[in-house]
Amino acid sequence: MLHTVNKSPYTHSTLAECSKVATPGSSILLIEDGVFAVQAGGAKVVDLNEIMKDKTVYALEPDIKARGISKVCEGVKVIGYDGFVDLAVESKSHAWV
Amino acid sequence: MLHTVNKSPYTHSTLAECSKVATPGSSILLIEDGVFAVQAGGAKVVDLNEIMKDKTVYALEPDIKARGISKVCEGVKVIGYDGFVDLAVESKSHAWV
Amino acid sequence: MNDDDVKKIMFIMRQAPHGTIYSYEGLETILVFGAFEQEMSMAFIGDGIFAAVKGQDTEGIGIKGFIKTYGVLEDYGVDHMYVDKESMEERGLTPEDFVVDVEVVSAAEIGRIMEEQHATIPY
Amino acid sequence: MNDDDVKKIMFIMRQAPHGTIYSYEGLETILVFGAFEQEMSMAFIGDGIFAAVKGQDTEGIGIKGFIKTYGVLEDYGVDHMYVDKESMEERGLTPEDFVVDVEVVSAAEIGRIMEEQHATIPY
Amino acid sequence: MKFTVLVHEGPYNHQAADTAYNFTKAAIAKGHEIVRIFFYHDGVYNITNQAEPPQDDRDIYKRWSDIAKDNGIDTVACIAASKRRGINDKYMVEGTRISGLGQLADAVIGSERLVTFG
Amino acid sequence: MKFTVLVHEGPYNHQAADTAYNFTKAAIAKGHEIVRIFFYHDGVYNITNQAEPPQDDRDIYKRWSDIAKDNGIDTVACIAASKRRGINDKYMVEGTRISGLGQLADAVIGSERLVTFG
Numbered sequence: 001m002l003h004t005v006n007k008s009p010y011t012h013s014t015l016a017e018c019s020k021v022a023t024p025g026s027s028i029l030l031i032e033d034g035v036f037a038v039q040a041g042g043a044k045v046v047d048l049n050e051i052m053k054d055k056t057v058y059a060l061e062p063d064i065k066a067r068g069i070s071k072v073c074e075g076v077k078v079i080g081y082d083g084f085v086d087l088a089v090e091s092k093s094h095a096w097v
Numbered sequence: 098m099l100h101t102v103n104k105s106p107y108t109h110s111t112l113a114e115c116s117k118v119a120t121p122g123s124s125i126l127l128i129e130d131g132v133f134a135v136q137a138g139g140a141k142v143v144d145l146n147e148i149m150k151d152k153t154v155y156a157l158e159p160d161i162k163a164r165g166i167s168k169v170c171e172g173v174k175v176i177g178y179d180g181f182v183d184l185a186v187e188s189k190s191h192a193w194v
Numbered sequence: 195m196n197d198d199d200v201k202k203i204m205f206i207m208r209q210a211p212h213g214t215i216y217s218y219e220g221l222e223t224i225l226v227f228g229a230f231e232q233e234m235s236m237a238f239i240g241d242g243i244f245a246a247v248k249g250q251d252t253e254g255i256g257i258k259g260f261i262k263t264y265g266v267l268e269d270y271g272v273d274h275m276y277v278d279k280e281s282m283e284e285r286g287l288t289p290e291d292f293v294v295d296v297e298v299v300s301a302a303e304i305g306r307i308m309e310e311q312h313a314t315i316p317y
Numbered sequence: 318m319n320d321d322d323v324k325k326i327m328f329i330m331r332q333a334p335h336g337t338i339y340s341y342e343g344l345e346t347i348l349v350f351g352a353f354e355q356e357m358s359m360a361f362i363g364d365g366i367f368a369a370v371k372g373q374d375t376e377g378i379g380i381k382g383f384i385k386t387y388g389v390l391e392d393y394g395v396d397h398m399y400v401d402k403e404s405m406e407e408r409g410l411t412p413e414d415f416v417v418d419v420e421v422v423s424a425a426e427i428g429r430i431m432e433e434q435h436a437t438i439p440y
Numbered sequence: 441m442k443f444t445v446l447v448h449e450g451p452y453n454h455q456a457a458d459t460a461y462n463f464t465k466a467a468i469a470k471g472h473e474i475v476r477i478f479f480y481h482d483g484v485y486n487i488t489n490q491a492e493p494p495q496d497d498r499d500i501y502k503r504w505s506d507i508a509k510d511n512g513i514d515t516v517a518c519i520a521a522s523k524r525r526g527i528n529d530k531y532m533v534e535g536t537r538i539s540g541l542g543q544l545a546d547a548v549i550g551s552e553r554l555v556t557f558g
Numbered sequence: 559m560k561f562t563v564l565v566h567e568g569p570y571n572h573q574a575a576d577t578a579y580n581f582t583k584a585a586i587a588k589g590h591e592i593v594r595i596f597f598y599h600d601g602v603y604n605i606t607n608q609a610e611p612p613q614d615d616r617d618i619y620k621r622w623s624d625i626a627k628d629n630g631i632d633t634v635a636c637i638a639a640s641k642r643r644g645i646n647d648k649y650m651v652e653g654t655r656i657s658g659l660g661q662l663a664d665a666v667i668g669s670e671r672l673v674t675f676g
Contacts, residue, residue: 001309006574006676008333008364010408011110017208017240020280020301023309032573033336036367041409062377062580066335068370068384070414080377081584088581088673089559089590094206094314097566097574097676098432103456103558105210105241107285114331114363117403118428129455130213133244138286159254159462163212165247165261167291177254178466185463185555186441186472191329191437194448194456194558201667215453216566219599222638226659230667256458258497313672315564324549338571339448342481345520349541353549379576381615436554438446450568452642453600482571482600488644501644524570526606526619531644 002093006032009044016047018096024054029079029087031060038064040071048073060084099190103129106141113144115193121151126176126184132160137168145170157181201312202233207242209317212257217245220317221263228270232312235274236267237304238296240281242317246292264294276304324435325356330365332440335380340368343440344386351393355435358397359390360427361419363404365440369415387417399427443467444551445477446544448558450485451500452493457486460557461503468511476547477508477515481558484517484527487536501533508535516543561585562669563595564662566676568603569618570611575604578675579621586629594665595626595633599676602635602645605654619651626653634661 003022007014015028015037022028028051030037037044038059048057058077072078079087087093100119104111112125112134119125125148127134134141135156145154155174169175176184184190205224209216227234238246252259267275277296282288289298308314328347332339350357361369375382390398400419405411412421431437445464449456464474479486486504493499508515515536517527522538529538548554563582567574582592597604604622611617626633633654635645640656647656666672 006336006577008336008367011114011333011364013108013240017108017281021239021278021305021308023302023305026305026309031577033333033364036333036364036408039409043407043409045409063335066373066375066378066380066382067333067367068372068374070372081580082588084581085585085588085590088561088585088671092309092311092313092671093673094308095316095674095676096208097316097674103213103459105213105244108210108241110363114404117424118362118401118431120425120428120432123428123432128459130210130241133210133241133285136286140284140286142286160212163250163252163255163257163259164210164244165249165251167249178462179470181463182467182470182472185443185467185553189432189434189436189553190555191431192439192556192558193331194439194556203666213455216599219639223598223659223662227663229660230663232663232667255455256462256498257455258494313666313669315666315672316566316674316676326548336573339481342521346480346541346544350545352542353545355545355549378573379580379616380573381612436548436551438548438554439448439556439558450600450643482568485603485643490646490649491644492641492646494638494642520612523610524612525568525603526609526649528608528610531608531649 001026001091002087003028004093004095005030005034006097008033008036009047010036014096019051022055027056027058027087029058029084031063035059035063035067035069038072038076039069040073045073098123098188099184100125101190101192102127102131103194105130105133106144107133111193116148119152124153124155124184126181127156128160132156132164132166135169135173136166137170142170200233202310203227204308204311204314205236206314206316207236207238207245208240210241211245212252212255216317218260221260224267224272225270231271234272236272237276239278239304243277243281243285243287246294248291248293261293278304323356325433326350327431327434327437328359329437329439330359330361330368331363333364334368335375335378339440341383344383347390347395348393354394357395359395360399362401366400366404366408366410369417371414371416384416401427441553442473442475442551444475444547444554446554446556447479447483447486448481448556450482456557457500463555464507474513475551476543477513478544478547479517480521484522484525487517487532488527489533490531505533505535559671560591560593560669561671561673562593562665564672564674565597565601565604566599566674568600574675575618581673582625592631593669594661595631596662596665597635598639602640602643605635605650606645607651608649623651623653
């Protein structure tokens with residue numbers, strides 16, 4: 001299953017709640033303000049590493065670029081709107097809005 | 098100075114950010130979803146106790162009642178819209194929206 | 195209607211009541227979905243669990259309350275109401291604090307049930 | 318205008334850019350306040366500090382960017398731009414990451430400066 | 441005391457418009473002066489006259505209109521925020537108006553207190 | 559594959575309407591079918607024809623109208639949410655309509671995928 005997260009993990013509990021519920025093997029796609037999680041050197045990279053032990057984390061490139069994120073932490077797969085569509089075809093999705 | 102907080106401390110960083118900035122002696126008024134902080138027995142009572150060491154915490158009674166909060170933790174002063182106006186007269190206010 | 199045509203639909207309630215309208219308008223959705231005779235369930239996670247807490251009196255804030263709606267959801271075809279145990283305990287609540295009978299389960303269990311659904315809708 | 322008539326106004330930027338419009342419409346406000354010749358300052362706290370980070374390219378999301386506006390704020394009368402040190406460090410950022418010169422200070426210092434203001438406006 | 445009330449969110453979706461109204465009513469009852477109510481961001485949606493709220497719920501638009509007219513409060517939605525969102529002076533409730541952000545600056549400078557709801 | 563797109567937030571204030579549009583455009587380009595676009599909560603503000611967005615920014619209303627007309631996508635705002643917020647069929651962009659929540663239920667049941675933006 002695909003879970004989308006669009007809130008910043010620095011100010012909202014959304015990513016934490018989503019990752020608690022998402023089953024091993026599922027995917028989490030960070031979009032909009034959710035992509036702040038991937039800034040290399042940020043405190044939330046630790047949480048992402050924990051999540052990536054048994055889930056795949058994606059982040060939307062246009063949102064990363066819009067926010068001036070200079071370096072994406074390791075392990076996160078960067079995709080475009082096309083890739084988002086492909087993930088949404090591959091499995092059902094839930095939005096943690 | 099009066100600081101108002103209207104987001105739940107369980108899901109938003111608002112109260113944490115506000116209390117970090119608010120000076121000793123200032124007041125924090127919890128309104129709307131901010132009042133979830135005062136539910137006795139909840140995990141956030143610990144944070145409120147820390148805040149109340151050098152600040153005064155108020156909570157809006159109509160918002161508490163609307164949310165079915167059965168017991169307000171100790172130390173929090175419960176006020177109505179009248180009391181809110183009085184606090185806003187007493188000092189300048191900032192909304193942590 | 196053939197059994198194969200019945201779809202599982204789950205409403206994921208994560209927003210606190212009254213501060214925003216999501217949980218209230220979410221209930222309106224569930225009532226309408228009821229007419230379509232699908233297999234419906236709800237999961238309360240995070241601040242969403244506050245929406246189903248007893249003793250809500252919205253008169254002072256001047257907003258129409260909706261707590262009584264929970265009582266009719268079973269009649270509208272909501273078969274399960276799951277509450278995330280950790281979210282409940284963190285907020286100092288117990289199963290007796292809700293206006294309806296809820297099933298207290300782990301977050302992992304909610305995740306597993308989500309995987310079985312035809313669709314999940316967030317409020 | 319007499320010096321006594323000049324009021325201190327501080328804009329408290331706490332919202333991340335692009336996901337919501339607050340920081341963008343906040344800048345529009347500051348430009349308009351500029352015409353009133355008051356003593357203006359800004360404080361970036363929490364996700365608000367992301368709003369002033371270098372290298373933002375909004376073409377892919379189809380939203381008009383506003384990062385260049387920061388460059389003219391001084392001309393419009395914004396005398397100080399404070400950044401909360403802890404928020405900045407938590408997010409893995411340094412003073413060089415911002416499009417303008419900022420003053421990195423403690424949260425307590427921002428709180429002290431807020432107390433001196435005639436008004437504070439949140440975005 | 442002279443207050444400016446600033447509202448950042450739209451009606452019904454967020455409680456901010458309700459709290460702002462209840463605060464304003466209480467301030468007036470205590471004899472304070474509301475210099476201006478200013479709607480910004482989604483707050484501009486508060487002044488439309490095109491809504492039909494459910495009959496068993498409050499009418500947020502009418503409440504703003506009534507409190508503005510009854511107390512002579514200048515009640516203003518930001519024009520830039522309004523244009524972006526489809527609010528205009530052809531379809532606004534009585535007692536309100538649409539104008540520039542200068543009206544917010546002017547009110548903030550001329551009031552002793554700004555209270556924001558968002 | 560058959561998609562339903564659900565939008566929970568209004569235009570400009572939240573990015574959801576932009577992301578939903580960009581997703582929809584990409585899905586169409588890949589040959590997928592959008593069974594319905596449904597606007598709920600503040601999402602209903604997306605269909606007004608009364609807005610005048612800044613000329614140097616995107617026109618979110620026109621984008622929805624164009625993508626609906628060009629691809630024959632049924633684009634619906636919830637009537638209950640619309641009434642509360644002042645959206646009605648006198649002032650909506652071409653290619654959109656206002657109807658009940660049954661249209662959401664029907665679309666969700668009849669689609670293989672629901673993708674929500676909020």
